[in-house]
Amino acid sequence: MTAVIPDPRTHVAATGTGALPAAGPWRIRADPRLAPVADAVRALLAPHLGERLLPDEAPPAHGYAITLSLDATDVPLGRTIGVAPDGGAEPADEAYGLTVGADGISCRSRTAQGVLRAATTAAQLLVTTPSDAMLDAQELSDAPRYAWRGLMIDPARCFVTPDEVRHVIDLAALYKLNVLHLHLTDNEGWRIELPSNPSLTGHQDAAGERLFYTADEYRELQAYAAQRHVTIVPEIDLPGHCAALRTALPELPPAPAPDGLTGRFPFVPPLDLTDADTHAAVAAVLADVCALTEGPFVHIGGDEAVGITDECFTASVRELRNLVREFGKRPVAWQESSRAGVGPEDIAQFWVDVPMMELPDTAEELADRPELVATGLTMGVVGALKAFFAPSDQDVERVLAGGGRLLLSPQSHLYLDRRYAPEVTPADQADDAARLGFPHYRPRSVEHTASWDPTSHGIPDEQVAGVEATLFGETLRGLDDLTTLLLPRLGSVAEVAWSGRAPEWSEYRTRIAQHARLWRERGLAHFAAQDIPWR
Structure with a gap:
């Protein structure tokens, strides 16, 4: 073997x-x-x-x-x-x-x-x-089962330097992944220099460190990835998640909010692409991003647009798609984009439904989830979350009915910003295990990630775009944190994306155990989970 x-x-x-x-x-x-x-x-x-x-x-x-x-x-x-x-x-x-x-x-x-x-x-x-x-x-x-085998990282929330991105590209290539999806914009930051609006990247941290990719650096990263047959897909997350853009363009009006929502919850107002000034600003942004991007895809976001009417969301997502196509690229968006309609050319990234969120149904169940209690979550907030995400339960059906394709990134297994379970945590990494990962997700073992079966969602082969793991950066402080959440879990993601099936755990765990040497020799931190017999 x-x-x-x-x-x-x-x-x-x-x-x-x-x-x-x-x-x-x-x-x-x-x-x-x-x-x-x-x-x-x-x-x-x-x-x-x-x-x-x-x-x-x-x-x-x-x-x-x-x-x-x-x-x-x-x-x-x-x-x-x-x-x-x-x-x-x-x-x-x-x-x-x-x-x-x-x-x-x-x-x-x-x-x-x-x-x-x-x-x-x-x-x-x-x-x-x-x-x-x-x-x-x-x-x-x-030979591979899936054509698109991706990994998303999040420089918007935790900036990853160009050299660090190269480390991630090399890691992807070594495990036969062929897409690196860069979540370049969010409320926390805007990480790509654009000629149309230098103010988007006009901010530096207190130490004077530059926290964005220049146009030349972005081109160089694409060339580096292409030599390893990895395609970079940039994401400009709109119409929600737009605080960084609003900081640069504070004059843009908020999107119309649903009745009764204004002032009830703290959120950054989404963008309204039916507004002429907003449309012009976003068109200039996407024109630059598409011109700078060598690959055929640009991700437009479309997720969690809290505080926008259904009508405005539909119009805005349709216009984002139209603009990307007008500028010569093919749009990808999160699954919520399906609510704006879906056609055969559309790719929606499937990431959530209410059941996989594993939210408690009673106060007793909440009390048994210390990771949720520690965040201050209440049953009132749980109810609001369930109501907000309820439409996600029909997103896959919308995509299938419209003839679109689904990029499989289920939160239940492929969101790698999930805490490691206490029962697999070595004592010397307990602090990292408590700090790293989104606190609302149930902590899980490495075996759990490796158990994912891509056919379990019942999606016909002809409507699967591929497989992509994600690693959002809210709790990260640098590359060591990123790779600690990524490794060893990336191995099973790569295996299922290539082979189309979950590995047999008792056999797989002995293989991944031998890869710690590979990571050490590359200077990459990893999590020494106790459900793996490390060598």
Whole structure:
């Protein structure tokens, strides 16, 4: 058994060849057409192999080769479903074959994407095998189930520097994820420089640190991700979650509020895109974002627009979609956007319904949830939350009826800003476990995250866009916090997104246990959950 994640569909021992020393040394040998892939593979391996990764000019006879080739021999055909994040009419062919033989490791596919996926499998084989051990001769092959395999991070609430984003991109690539969704705007901050309105990013913290991505940095991040076959999807969250935009443009009027709501709850008034000045300001923002974005998708938000009438919400979401399409991109939005109507070209990100919120029904149930009591939650607030989110119970049906696609991000399992359960928390990380994660979610084990079955929602294959985990940043203070919530849970997300099925826990936990070394060598903090037998 290997410790590769996602677990390859086919894995057999090879006969007639000997084992290889994991220590190498190793060199990259690539088809000239795969030079960008070779550069990416070298960069991904460097933190782990160090001097055991030979330079290109090393004599060919030295070391063992990791060979990258465009070769269809013995490479399986898989049925990949969902939306191609690179904008292709059909999902990319990412199927690959890998052989560990007498001279090294052969990584092959019909496409550059598939070769990179094979090479990340090779990287995991090398990193999870002790350097003083032998790598057995073997044959592996695999192909993905879902075309869109994503991770969302939240620089709006906890800024992540460009170098830190690169760490996340590398991690995504190593686990065969191919989308990084950046939640760039929210009430707490606006994190992308736009030529149309420099005041959006005119704020710095007390230390004078710049807390946004310049246009050039955003372009560079996209290029870095693209070399690793990861597509960046920016999110400009509207018409709600707009306090940062309102700070820059305080003259914009509030959207009309439902009868009886004005003044009852504290919220930032959403934007009204039927207002001419608001429409012009938002159009300029989206024109800039679309022009700066190399990928085909721009996320327009559409969630939790508290304090807007249904009529204004519908008009505003429709206009946000229209603007993104006018500027040459395809809109993605949270599931609430379905209430503005859905067509076959629409992608709605499914994240919540009332049952998965696990809110108490009685005062006694609330008293048994200390994580909720500690936040000051009352049954009155619980009732208000249930009423506000009640329409979410029909959002999936709306999307299916309209012929749209659903990007699966259920809060119950794929919201990684969830606290770890006390029963899996090691004593030396108890403070982190208490601090990190949204306090209204029930704390859960790593096994819980790994138990998610994407078919459990009953969504037809032809209407699934893909799978995406999210990690919102309200409780984060930096990259270490982000990766502590992300790792080890990202592994099972990557596995189910690639294979389409939940891993068998007793087997999976022994594989993920061997990945702590990979994270340590990359300088990434992780949570040493006690339901995993770490090595």
